[in-house]
Amino acid sequence: MEVFKTISSLAASHPVAFALWSLMSAFAFQVLQRGYRHRRFYRNLPGPPHSALWGHLKVLGEVSATIPQNSHPQAYYTEIARKYNLKGIFxxxxxxxxxxxVVLTDPMLMEEVTVRNPLPQHxxxxxFLSPIIGPNVIATVNGPIWKRLHNAMAPAFSWSHIRTLTAVMVDECALYRAALAKYAKSGEVFSVEELSARLIFxxxxRVVFNFRLHAQTADSPYLNDLRELVDLAHNQTDLVASYNPIARVAKWWKKRKVLGRLHPLILGKIKDRLNLLLNEGITPSRKDPSSILDLMLREHILQSESSSGAKTTKQITLSYTDTQLLLTNIKGLLLGGHGTTTDSLCYIFMLLSHAPTALKKMRQEHDDVFGKDFDGTVKSLLDAPxxxxDLPYTDAIIKESLRLFPVxxxxxxxxxxxxxxVQGRSYPxxxxxxxxxxxxxxxxxxDFFPNHxxxxxxxxxxxxEGVPRSYFRTFGRGPRACLGQNLAMNxxxxxxLMVVRDFEFECAGLEPNAKPKTSYTNLDTVFGDIIFQELGIEARPRGGMMMTVKRND
Structure with a gap:
């Protein structure tokens, strides 16, 4: 009773202070109650040592201290699994x-949620992507919008269409070879990531727009702005900066300036292409598409034809929603399409720099299939893409590189x-x-890759030995597998084919670690910290993959 009287007296004499105290007490109670329920959920589930106060934050902090900063989360998850012998699920x-x-590490369990009973993207x-690229990008959206986008884009990534792009790849790669020749002559250190990004972009x-962006021969505003967006995505994961209001405003302002330059460029190309298709009376073909943009505009042209009864409409006004969907996915294709393939190429060159036997075998395969003469190789490739x-060893080198460095x-x-x-036990x-x-x-x-x-x-x-398809996870599996994987492999x-016969790469400034920093790999004792991929939009090369190149005589 005395306590009740004291509280009543306090409420009467200091009503505002008492109200604030009550609200704060209620809020603190709710937080504590929610925290208790949350922590209790994990009490008897598989995972690293769990704290009633800290959960697994302490475990993550300990692992983070052993891995270089800004590494992609996949490295942390794998190291936690090894350190605490966690298998299948934790x-x-x-x-x-x-x-x-809940982290899945067993291929069969991953097949369950991607192939047999596919779950939607989280x-x-x-x-994560929406603040950088925009909403409803095909990589993350679900439901009818994903089906619509997938149906529109899929023909551009069929094998039959990809083979028609061989001449485009050869033309662009010729410029890449010329740049490598200059670096070989000068002997200077350069960023393979930067140079390769321009090639792949x-x-x-060409695949997206069906015209050249000239990133290799000029200063491409498209590429520059998109790479700034990647840097913004990288900064987005900085927890300290995320709670700093000044840093958040600065990032917002920078993103606003980048998008203010980029959006008019892309929207202008969309408008120009749509008007051209309409004025020329062209309905883009799904069997022989000129570009992904044409395929995405096709449904709007078909709708116009069905409403008018003929190809006479000279103008279509896209709705704001349709415009934003086009804009977002064009950005997503340009960003993801060049980023992931660039990353993979960097690590292939890195691994080959310390694998002379594999390099020799691949060169021999190229000679056997296409001949030893470079001009003859190009002609043969263009004649028969x-x-x-017929390059199984080259294919194996690519897959082995992607195994070690998934995106x-x-x-x-x-x-x-x-x-x-899992094995008869249900996990919530x-x-x-x-x-x-x-x-x-x-x-x-x-267990899956001996001598991993x-x-x-x-x-x-x-x-x-063989490698079951379910073990190779780089491109994902099931209906949400990477749409561009065939394009990337080609x-x-x-x-x-056009580079390794004549050029050899060597990593610059390597600082191998005296002992491995993690329990799952010792590659850092050969290459140093560059093996720990950074987080951008995807798992990207650390430090730009600095190298030198020389002619192979």
Missing amino acids: YLDLWPIADSS TMSEA DVIG AKLQ GFTVREADAGAKLT IDKHQGIVLNGHDPHYNS TEFRPERWLDSE ELKVIL
């Missing part, structure tokens, strides 16, 4: 600093109350919890 409770997750993926620009499929993972989402079943999925498909983990697991730290292309050709084969 949980990470990172509340309230970051989203909590909203956190949209939340010119190729994806399908011969690129990232996807996060899926299940309905509240859903469960995953909490509301809004991310289901992380960490393909990086099985790629560095000797070795760069051994032969594992993809060995009929006894691009890489054309580049290697």
